[in-house]
Amino acid sequence: MKNLLLLAAAYAVAGNAWGADAAAGKEKAKVCAACHGENGVSAAAEFPKLAGQHYDYMVRALTDYKTGARKDPIMAAQVANLNRRDMQDLAAYFASQPGLALKY
Numbered sequence: 001m002k003n004l005l006l007l008a009a010a011y012a013v014a015g016n017a018w019g020a021d022a023a024a025g026k027e028k029a030k031v032c033a034a035c036h037g038e039n040g041v042s043a044a045a046e047f048p049k050l051a052g053q054h055y056d057y058m059v060r061a062l063t064d065y066k067t068g069a070r071k072d073p074i075m076a077a078q079v080a081n082l083n084r085r086d087m088q089d090l091a092a093y094f095a096s097q098p099g100l101a102l103k104y
Contacts, residue, residue: 020055020085025093028086031078040094052099058091 029040032050036042040050050058064070066079066087079087 020088020092022089022092022096025089025091028090029093032090035074039097041097049099050094051097053091053094055091055095058094059087062087062090 032040035044035047036050037047040053042049061070062079062082063084065072065075066082068076082090
């Protein structure tokens with residue numbers, strides 16, 4: 001039973017990214033660079049750093065912008081023409097980028 005729970009947990013973490021294409025996401029992310037920086041590392045404090053962000057979080061955030069559950073007129077316009085696969089590819093790309101180390 002313990003092994004089954006470990007397997008289920010591993011699938012839950014990795015399974016969502018199956019089928020997403022980080023290389024395609026890199027191509028699609030070119031428009032994101034204007035605000036979020038190349039490779040998702042923004043130089044401006046008002047734009048979040050996307051590099052190293054969790055895949056599931058990115059898909060959820062993009063989906064929420066598209067549905068209006070998250071409010072931001074700039075992001076709403078950016079995601080308006082994205083489909084589910086586009087969002088998954090973008091999330092896979094940004095998740096694959098090295099994130100910034102937190103300083104404590």
